[in-house]
Amino acid sequence: MSKQNSLPNKKGRSKVIWLVPLSFVALLAILYQGLSNDPRELPSALVGKPLPEFALKTLAGQEMSQQNIVGPALLNVWATWCPTCREEHEYLNTLKAEGVVIYGLNYKDDLTAAKQWLVDLGTPYQFTLADADGQVGIDLGVYGAPETFLINARGEILLRHAGEMNETVWSEKFEPIYKQLDEVET
Amino acid sequence: MSSQQHHRHQGYLTKFICMLVFLAFSSILTLSHAVVEMHEFTDLEMESDYRALIAELRCPKCQNQNLSDSDAPLAKDLRKKVFDQLSDGKNRSEIKQYMIDRYGDFITYRPPLTAKTIVLWGLPWLIVILAIFIIWRRTRAMDMKTTLSVDEQAALTAVLAQNDANNSNARMADNKDEQ
Known part of the structure; x- marks a missing residue:
């Protein structure tokens, strides 16, 4: 009996032994891949959910709610105190020129400075909501500026990007989904 | 006691006093780092709930600081949010869920079982x-x-x-x- 048992046992064990370095290498690969992750990139809790309800005034003083944001569109969170917002502004102007609808959310900012900014750099936004105390920002899960959300026609958040919006981000992250939305709409 | 010995003793004393003064000042400096905010708590339970929440919730802007440690403007806003909601009578798990709904599990140092x-x-x-x-x-x-x-x-x-x-x-x- 022991002879019959020991033979397949030995073979099985030698296979199992190989699993040890193999799983070790796999673990290393996973950990190594983790090194290139950006720790500032947070998973977004709001993707797939509707825009939070709000009642805010625009920089021009009009009362707006979440229903005034009509997708497919971008919602861009910005502020004059944020240097990256200045860097991405030119690209937002480009997107607007290409026909992308963009709404602005001016986050915890000085309203006079914000208005002046739009005069100086151009207005890519349909309108700009003034979230002076950052409450809507909290409801959107905003943790810094700039942030850009992709909203569909039903007012749901499809995508959230924290950081600069530029050609790479647009063409790799946003455009594939945005194009599908456009096709459904037309 | 010879005058030389006396002199040496005085030297030690000065050093000791200097050290005390230094320690006192450094502790004042450390204290000034802590976040000071005035809140009117209605009762002790509310205060302990507040302290527990701002210790457990992580500042989303900072990489590894809780709300109570962080000086970030967002952390200040969120502390206020926690306080306002406690004033409105919300309990701890409701407030935690409110934060998770907006910022994801990242915001809590005690993530749920998923x-x-x-x-x-x-x-x-x-x-x-x-x-x-x-x-x-x-x-x-x-x-x-x-x-x-x-x-x-x-x-x-x-x-x-x-x-x-x-x-x-x-x-x-x-x-x-x-x-």
């Missing part, structure tokens, strides 16, 4: 259990090997006897060669 966290927390135990199992199997297999069956014992004795015979033959052959 598929991902089960893998994270369970895998080490699984590996340990697996290792113990493998070690147990191998030691058992080794124990089994040391005891031979009657047939095997007989075969072994035969082989050894054969070996001895061969050896003695070979030795005799060697002896012959030498001669």
